[in-house]
Every structure is written in C-alpha cells, then in structure tokens.
Amino acid sequence: MTKMPLGNRRYLALFFPWLPAERLARTAPRPPDAPLVFADRQRGALRIASVDPAAQAVGLAAGMPLADARARVPELIVVAHDPAADHAWLDRLALGCNRYTPLVALDAPDGLILDIAGAEHLAGGEAGLIADIERRLARLGMSVRLALGPTADAARALARYQTRPAPDEASAIRRLPVAALELEAEATVALVRAGLKTIGDLASRPMANIAARFGASAATALRRILGDAPSPLDPRIAPPPVMVERRFAEPLGSTAHAAKVLTELAGEAIEALAERGKGGRHFRATFFRSDGLARSIDIETGHATRDAGLVMRLFAERMDGLADPLDPGFGFDMIRLAVPRLDPLGATQLKLEGGAVRAAVIDELIDRMTTRLGRGRVKRLLAADTHIPEQAQLALPAIDAPPPAPWIAPEPGEPPARPFHLFDPPQPIEVIAEVPDGPPQRFRWRRAFHAVRRYEGPERIAAEWWRRRDNGGLTRDYYRVEDVQGRRFWLFRHGLYDEKPDPRWYIHGLFA
Structure with a gap:
C-alpha cells in the first residue's frame, strides 16, 4: 500500500498544454483551422518546439523536423519559438495566482504549483478555488489541467500524466505511468520492459532494488511522488513579513479609487510595522484584476520608514512615471x-528649534x-578597502548604499593629494624621464607635448600582492x-626598472 506523507500540506498544480x-493568440490572431507550430534550431536543424491542438490533431509533435512537418501539412503556420x-x-x-496564496512556484516552461494549505477556505474550499481559477483562466483564453496532491511532485505528476479518474488521490498516484517520474528515456524504456508500467508497480518493489537496477534518480523520483522524500517548493516570491489586502465584492473600475484604497492599506501596514518596532525599506503594491491578471508596483527607500505619507508620495511618483499605465481592465477585485x-527603525535626530536634520531631506530626495x-x-560613491586609486571608490545604487564618510579636506594652502577627475582606465602617455626611477621631464598625451616645470613625488603604491594568485604585480x-x-596632471610609472625592463607611463587624472 502506498505510504502517504504526514502533515497537512496541500498542493495544486496547473499545467498549460498549449501555452x-x-x-x-492574445496578440496575433490567425485562421482558426490552420495548424500552428513553434520552431527553433535544435542539433543543427529546425525542429518543432511546441504545437497547438490543430497541429497535434494532424500528427505533429515537439521534436519533429520542420521539413517533415511542412511536407505532411503544406498549409502549416510556423512561428519562431520565443x-x-x-x-x-x-x-x-503566477502573479495572478498570488491572489490565492503567496506560495506560488514556477514550473517552467508551462506550469505552476501552488501551496494552498490554509488558503483554500478563502475561495469556498478546494473545489471553489479550482472553479475560480478555471473561470479566470478561461477569460484569458488559457486551457489548463489542474490536480491536487499531498506533495508538489505528486500534484505535478497528476496534472501532466493522469489519463483516467480514480476514487482517491492515493489510487490516482499509483495508476500514473512510470513516465511521470520523468527519467532519462533509456531508464523509462528499461522500466517498461521489466513490466513496471505504473507507479504502483514500481512502489511494490523494494526501494534498494530499484536504485540498484534503474539508478538512484529513479528511486529518488519515486519517493518524492509518494511523499517518502521531501519535495520542497521554491516560491516565485518569498512570503513578505508584513502584508495587508482588501477584497471587493464589486470590482473597482477607477485607478483613482484604487489609489485611495492603497492609502488606507499603507496606514494599516504602518501600524503593523509599528507593532514590530521596525520600518519598511521595500513596499510592493499588487493590483489584482477580475480577469485573473495582476500588476505589481514596487518602491524602495534608502532608510527604514514608517511614514505613510512618504510611502504614498513614492507610489504616486512611480505610478505617474509608468511607461505602461495601470489599467483596471474589467476592474480590480483585490489590492x-x-x-x-x-x-530596525533608528531614532531621528531633531533640531533644537524643531524639524528633522537636513540628512532626512537628502534621503527623501x-x-x-x-x-x-x-x-x-x-548612485552614490563609497570608499572601498583598497589603496589602488581607480578601485578606491565604488558607485553603488544610492538607495542601497550607506551615507558616505565625511570629506577630509586638505590642510590650508596644501594642494589636493588626489585629482578630482580620474581616468578609468588610465591613459597611456609617452614620457622622457630620468632613469632609473626618475621623475618625468616631458610627456606626450593626445598628440600634444607638455614640458614639466614642477613635480612632486614619487608617491609609491605597491601592488596588492596578497590578492593575486602569483603574489606579484607591479609597483x-x-x-x-x-x-x-600651469596645467596639473597626475602621472605614474607602472613598474620599476628592476621589476620590468621597459615600464610604461600613464596619466591617471587631472587636477582642477
């Protein structure tokens, strides 16, 4: 007898056979009776990657050479596989299915798996949830095969390989063909030749014998379908720590009305953050349409915040700048x-005369x-832990980077140690200099000669030998x-004469 897994997890698999x-078809109408195939180059030849129901009805299938398919069906419509x-x-x-549960995993290229444990009651039970999904997908013109299972692998196998009804899930799993294990073709043929045509046939044999004869992958796949081995779900989006939502009996047909509801939700989210003693850095608003599609809009802040006004101002900025405006379609039925x-939300330093410090204004900007x-x-420039000049600063997204350290100004009357304009990479120049290791006297840069009147140096910077595999590098x-x-430059010789017989010179920056 099949051993079913313990626990109360429930999974719903969706398989889109004609995705x-x-x-x-949503964007490019075609004659209804003309077979359609998608082709790409495989093993040096054009082959069919996917078909539609009309093409399958005339005997075409994925993997068939395109030339053979054209010879069989002259009126065939061929589209490049994308x-x-x-x-x-x-x-x-998948984003649309987030209305049912936050645990939605992609089963690429043509399926989804939902962990619906504890969420099915929102749609009137499992039957109500399945009916609602089928109704919304039908509106989108999508054919789907659905199956419930106690494990993700079992639900997936039932959605893709079940051909006849069964009295219960355990019986349905046992009746699945061994092809549901999705092993290598040779292993599947070997199982069938051995008389093991179904999962039930295979489950009746000792697991050690299966692994020894057909490989460890066969035993692992069988145990995952039966629930004897874990089959973890990798959600498309990890469940957020704070989430608030609003459902509507009558869909909202106005984007302005949806924005007002979002403002109310922002207040509820801020209250939840206050209870946790934390602030938000990333906010995501998802607008679920009644036809099954959804649209997400994300904003980020440089520091944790519990300012609902700031959050809504950022959402307004984001929504105003959308290249593809938010379209309610037949209306939003959930936000x-x-x-x-x-x-963690740090305390805000206040001025004695009232108001926040200027840093908060910069952060908001x-x-x-x-x-x-x-x-x-x-972007914002941050100091890096290196003394190599072109690597001393990193340009990171300003919203992620911490505030830079205070600028250390040179002593009064002293020239700056580093130029304001730095070339990356440094530009090669031709130099006449005293040897060995003497200062430059004249150099040519960008077809112009420059005679050196004054110089200061050398400032010697050794290579980061501890970061190199050869423990080398030039000084x-x-x-x-x-x-x-009167023009000032920052030049360097790459290598000493005892390190390299002909060291090159470079210009690395310009002083103001």
Whole structure:
C-alpha cells in the first residue's frame, strides 16, 4: 500500500498544454483551422518546439523536423519559438495566482504549483478555488489541467500524466505511468520492459532494488511522488513579513479609487510595522484584476520608514512615471500591499528649534529620484578597502548604499593629494624621464607635448600582492606635475626598472 506523507500540506498544480499558442493568440490572431507550430534550431536543424491542438490533431509533435512537418501539412503556420515571451507570460499568470496564496512556484516552461494549505477556505474550499481559477483562466483564453496532491511532485505528476479518474488521490498516484517520474528515456524504456508500467508497480518493489537496477534518480523520483522524500517548493516570491489586502465584492473600475484604497492599506501596514518596532525599506503594491491578471508596483527607500505619507508620495511618483499605465481592465477585485524588507527603525535626530536634520531631506530626495528614474540611475560613491586609486571608490545604487564618510579636506594652502577627475582606465602617455626611477621631464598625451616645470613625488603604491594568485604585480610611482602652461596632471610609472625592463607611463587624472 502506498505510504502517504504526514502533515497537512496541500498542493495544486496547473499545467498549460498549449501555452505558447494561446499566449500568441492574445496578440496575433490567425485562421482558426490552420495548424500552428513553434520552431527553433535544435542539433543543427529546425525542429518543432511546441504545437497547438490543430497541429497535434494532424500528427505533429515537439521534436519533429520542420521539413517533415511542412511536407505532411503544406498549409502549416510556423512561428519562431520565443521562450522568453512564454516565460514572461507564465510569470504574469503566477502573479495572478498570488491572489490565492503567496506560495506560488514556477514550473517552467508551462506550469505552476501552488501551496494552498490554509488558503483554500478563502475561495469556498478546494473545489471553489479550482472553479475560480478555471473561470479566470478561461477569460484569458488559457486551457489548463489542474490536480491536487499531498506533495508538489505528486500534484505535478497528476496534472501532466493522469489519463483516467480514480476514487482517491492515493489510487490516482499509483495508476500514473512510470513516465511521470520523468527519467532519462533509456531508464523509462528499461522500466517498461521489466513490466513496471505504473507507479504502483514500481512502489511494490523494494526501494534498494530499484536504485540498484534503474539508478538512484529513479528511486529518488519515486519517493518524492509518494511523499517518502521531501519535495520542497521554491516560491516565485518569498512570503513578505508584513502584508495587508482588501477584497471587493464589486470590482473597482477607477485607478483613482484604487489609489485611495492603497492609502488606507499603507496606514494599516504602518501600524503593523509599528507593532514590530521596525520600518519598511521595500513596499510592493499588487493590483489584482477580475480577469485573473495582476500588476505589481514596487518602491524602495534608502532608510527604514514608517511614514505613510512618504510611502504614498513614492507610489504616486512611480505610478505617474509608468511607461505602461495601470489599467483596471474589467476592474480590480483585490489590492494587496506587502512589505518584503524590514529594517530596525533608528531614532531621528531633531533640531533644537524643531524639524528633522537636513540628512532626512537628502534621503527623501534620493528616494524620489530613485523611484522616478530607476535604482540603477542614481548612485552614490563609497570608499572601498583598497589603496589602488581607480578601485578606491565604488558607485553603488544610492538607495542601497550607506551615507558616505565625511570629506577630509586638505590642510590650508596644501594642494589636493588626489585629482578630482580620474581616468578609468588610465591613459597611456609617452614620457622622457630620468632613469632609473626618475621623475618625468616631458610627456606626450593626445598628440600634444607638455614640458614639466614642477613635480612632486614619487608617491609609491605597491601592488596588492596578497590578492593575486602569483603574489606579484607591479609597483606604481605617482607624480603630481605642472607643465609650463600651469596645467596639473597626475602621472605614474607602472613598474620599476628592476621589476620590468621597459615600464610604461600613464596619466591617471587631472587636477582642477
């Protein structure tokens, strides 16, 4: 008898057998009776990657050479396979399924797995949840095969390989063909030839014998389907520590009304953060449409916050700057606000005359600029733990980076030790200099000659030998020089003469 897993986990698997074709049908209508296939290059030849129901009905299947398919069906419609577009559509479907549970995993390229334990009651039980999913997917023109199971692997196998009904889940799992294990083709053929055609046939044999004869992967796959081995779910998005939502009996057809509801949810989220003694760094608003699709909008802050006004201002900035405006479609029937990232909320230093310190104003400006322009477009320079000049600072997203250390100004009357303009990489120059290891007297840069009137140096910077596998590297001798026209440069010789017979010179920066 099949051993079923302990615990109360419940999984729902969704299998979309015609995902590429039905995804394409949303944007590119075609003749209803013409077979359609998706082709790409495999093993040096064009082969079918996916088919639609009409193509399958005339005997075409994935893996078939495209030339053979054209010879069999002259009126065949061929489209280039686009896995990226299919994955993006599957990801949108997964986002829509987040209305039922936050634990939604992609089963690429054509499936989803939902952990519905404790969530099915929101839709009237498992039957109500399945009916609601089927109804929303039908609106999107998506065909789906669904199956419930006590493990993720069991639900997936039932959705993809079950061909006839069974009185219960345990019997249904035992009736699955051994192809549901999804082993290598040779292993599957060997199992069938040995008379082991179903999961039940295989489960009746000692597990050690299965591993010895057909490989450890066969035994592991069998144990995962039967629930004797863990089959963990990898959610598309980790469940957030704080999440508030609002469901509507009548969908909201106005984006402005949805924004008001989001403001109310922001207040509830701030209260939840206050109870935890923390602030939010990342906020995600998800608008679920009644047709099954959803849209997420994310904002981030440079520091933890419990300011609902700030959060809503950032959401307003983000929504105003969307290239694809938020479309309610047939209306939003649920809005959710999640706070995926929490940080301890430090005390705010106040001025004696009232008001926050100026740093808070700078932080808010960075938050707004990052929200409007993108996190990779607003950066902050931070000091790095190295003495190599071009590596001494890192440009990181300003919203992630801590505030920089205070600027250390040179002594009055002293020239700056480092130029304000730095070349990365340094630019090669031709130099006439005293040897060995003497200062530069004349150099050529960008087809112009510069005679050196004054110099200061050398400032010797050794290579970071402890970070190199060969424990080597060349020494740099830096000089601050001024030419006869008063222009100041930062030059260096890369290597000493006892390290290299012909060390090269470079210009690394310009002083103001």
